[in-house]
Amino acid sequence: MTLLKRIAPQLVALALLVALVTVFYPDFLKIGISGDRLVGPMIDVLKRGAPVALLATGMTLVIATRGIDLSVGTTMAICGAVAASAVAGGWGLGPALLLALAAGALAGLWNGLLVAVVGIQPFVATLILMTMGRGIAQLITEGRILTFTDAGFAFFGSGSLLGLPVPAWLWLACGLGMAALMRRTALGLLVESIGINRRASALAGVNATVLLIAVYVVSGLCAALAGIVVTADIRGADANNAGLWLELDAILAVVIGGNSLLGGRFSIIASLIGALIIQTIDTGILLAGFPSEYNLVIKAVLVLVILVLQSPRIAGEWRLWRDSHRASREAALQRGAAK
Amino acid sequence: MNTRALPLYATVVIFLLAYLLCWLQFPNILSTRVIGNLLTDNAYLGIVAVGMTLVILSGGIDLSVGSVIAFSGVFIAVILRETPLHPLVVFALLLALTTAFGAAMGFLIDRLAMPAFIVTLAGMFLARGAAYMLSIDSVPIAHPFYKTLQSAYWLMPGKGRLTLIAVVMLLTVLAGMVVAHKTRFGASVYALGGGEATARLMGVRQGRTTMLVYAFSGLMAGLSGIVFSIYTGSGYSLATVGTELTAIAAVVIGGTLLTGGAGYMFGTLVGVLTMGLIQTYIVFDGTLSSWWTKIVIGVLLLVFILLQKGLLSLSQSRLAAGG
Numbered sequence: 001m002t003l004l005k006r007i008a009p010q011l012v013a014l015a016l017l018v019a020l021v022t023v024f025y026p027d028f029l030k031i032g033i034s035g036d037r038l039v040g041p042m043i044d045v046l047k048r049g050a051p052v053a054l055l056a057t058g059m060t061l062v063i064a065t066r067g068i069d070l071s072v073g074t075t076m077a078i079c080g081a082v083a084a085s086a087v088a089g090g091w092g093l094g095p096a097l098l099l100a101l102a103a104g105a106l107a108g109l110w111n112g113l114l115v116a117v118v119g120i121q122p123f124v125a126t127l128i129l130m131t132m133g134r135g136i137a138q139l140i141t142e143g144r145i146l147t148f149t150d151a152g153f154a155f156f157g158s159g160s161l162l163g164l165p166v167p168a169w170l171w172l173a174c175g176l177g178m179a180a181l182m183r184r185t186a187l188g189l190l191v192e193s194i195g196i197n198r199r200a201s202a203l204a205g206v207n208a209t210v211l212l213i214a215v216y217v218v219s220g221l222c223a224a225l226a227g228i229v230v231t232a233d234i235r236g237a238d239a240n241n242a243g244l245w246l247e248l249d250a251i252l253a254v255v256i257g258g259n260s261l262l263g264g265r266f267s268i269i270a271s272l273i274g275a276l277i278i279q280t281i282d283t284g285i286l287l288a289g290f291p292s293e294y295n296l297v298i299k300a301v302l303v304l305v306i307l308v309l310q311s312p313r314i315a316g317e318w319r320l321w322r323d324s325h326r327a328s329r330e331a332a333l334q335r336g337a338a339k
Numbered sequence: 340m341n342t343r344a345l346p347l348y349a350t351v352v353i354f355l356l357a358y359l360l361c362w363l364q365f366p367n368i369l370s371t372r373v374i375g376n377l378l379t380d381n382a383y384l385g386i387v388a389v390g391m392t393l394v395i396l397s398g399g400i401d402l403s404v405g406s407v408i409a410f411s412g413v414f415i416a417v418i419l420r421e422t423p424l425h426p427l428v429v430f431a432l433l434l435a436l437t438t439a440f441g442a443a444m445g446f447l448i449d450r451l452a453m454p455a456f457i458v459t460l461a462g463m464f465l466a467r468g469a470a471y472m473l474s475i476d477s478v479p480i481a482h483p484f485y486k487t488l489q490s491a492y493w494l495m496p497g498k499g500r501l502t503l504i505a506v507v508m509l510l511t512v513l514a515g516m517v518v519a520h521k522t523r524f525g526a527s528v529y530a531l532g533g534g535e536a537t538a539r540l541m542g543v544r545q546g547r548t549t550m551l552v553y554a555f556s557g558l559m560a561g562l563s564g565i566v567f568s569i570y571t572g573s574g575y576s577l578a579t580v581g582t583e584l585t586a587i588a589a590v591v592i593g594g595t596l597l598t599g600g601a602g603y604m605f606g607t608l609v610g611v612l613t614m615g616l617i618q619t620y621i622v623f624d625g626t627l628s629s630w631w632t633k634i635v636i637g638v639l640l641l642v643f644i645l646l647q648k649g650l651l652s653l654s655q656s657r658l659a660a661g662g
Contacts, residue, residue, distance in 0.1 A: 124644060125644075132638070297465060
């Protein structure tokens, strides 16, 4: 019940958005069956939203520790390049996937060490990989767009399972699994405690250093999965464009999910709904026939509105105004009673 | 010895060493032609890095500058195509617009008490989106005044060309040095970056300073956009993606502390030139691929951040020891 209360604003926003898109494009909610798979705009949202939803899962944890991971987009490009070159080199599907995941974990480990051990601000530490990463990805692909024709690998991007696209299953499993892991164990609480006050939580006996590194590794692994999905979908690794701007979308999804950028309490499920909201905007703008140029402006306005809502200063002023309002009303009531 | 100036010395030494190494391999790299091109090619980056230096000195960050440069180019190109206005009038309009845009972001950062990078992230979306809305296609600029600007240069000894935009960049760095080191506003910026609470107690007007810092960065981004449009002769909404990161890297390599409060405007110029030199070397070499640029810049970035970290803990332990 508390979960429902927590995610209510996001659900209402998503419902309103879907209603709005349906007004412009009446077929938006229509779901048909083609062969053994479901088709329709909503299914498309579930599939296309996969990369951002996967990134948002890891990003939620990082932001909960009062950090930020700017490198997820480039990590996607690196992992996609690793997977594609392994598959194209005839290594087979299993090793390719493992290598890609290992590359993601390595990227996360690097970020985590810089943040937790060296003590660099998260946004600076991850900026380094963000700058370098595309160069590394291009080294792996040798500057070309690496294409491959492996049906097994392509399955992760465009296949379907029980009617739903595989990417949708992937982000659902990853996101819900991580949410369960965080909430069914004490892990979530420990992550939150680091975000609220790292020193205090370390003094209280939380192994903050290891946990911080682990959080960045999880973010790297999520980015690796997202990279695999994107690469498998277009059957090629594009070092320049894979994951471009996606770190911003992932941060936006987390923020729409009502998670504070100042760390502390978090909800992965709310972030996932945030990712769906972003994808619904993207798809909705296309289907409703608006030029996709409006996309960025709408996102900017969205960020601004959420920033105003989240702002500690605005919240304080609102409370002040409410309290003074209440006090004056009570004073008026007392005056009335005295008469 | 002033530990704060150490990163600057390190930057200058690294730049000179790198230049020496390049010169040993390719003696031509010391010709005025190459130096002229180095300045011209990096003019827009140098200008935007001046604004970024001030922002970082104040303890903030401005992620919107790359988008603002792209917006400026498209704005100039579209206005020149649609109206008979003189480019100089359009420049004035644009600079007013980008300065107001920066000031608005500074106002929000101060009023909302939110991290600068998320507010300027919204600004980045907004500016890029506005550029898309003006035109998705690349718009050429055919005004005759632009031809004059593009062909204006001063011939240096050795047939090197010191172009107009290179001069604009050098003058901007000079102006930035005056603003940062010689004015009361500059002192306020340093104080703010050193610690907000202390700055307030010292009597720094935090809100006004924050707003002015981002307004200055907006002005520099606008000017950089003008220079970039002169350099490319067109306006394109997809141009200069990621320039904000290059500018931040240049500032850090230039020896400015990313947490704010310490650094020199001159270092930023050296940082920009160092990055330009890496690119020039890769072009001279011919066998290295251009993506090595990104990796080398990333490594340099890491080295400087670690250097700063080490210096910071050094001075802190010295403070703790009472010396």
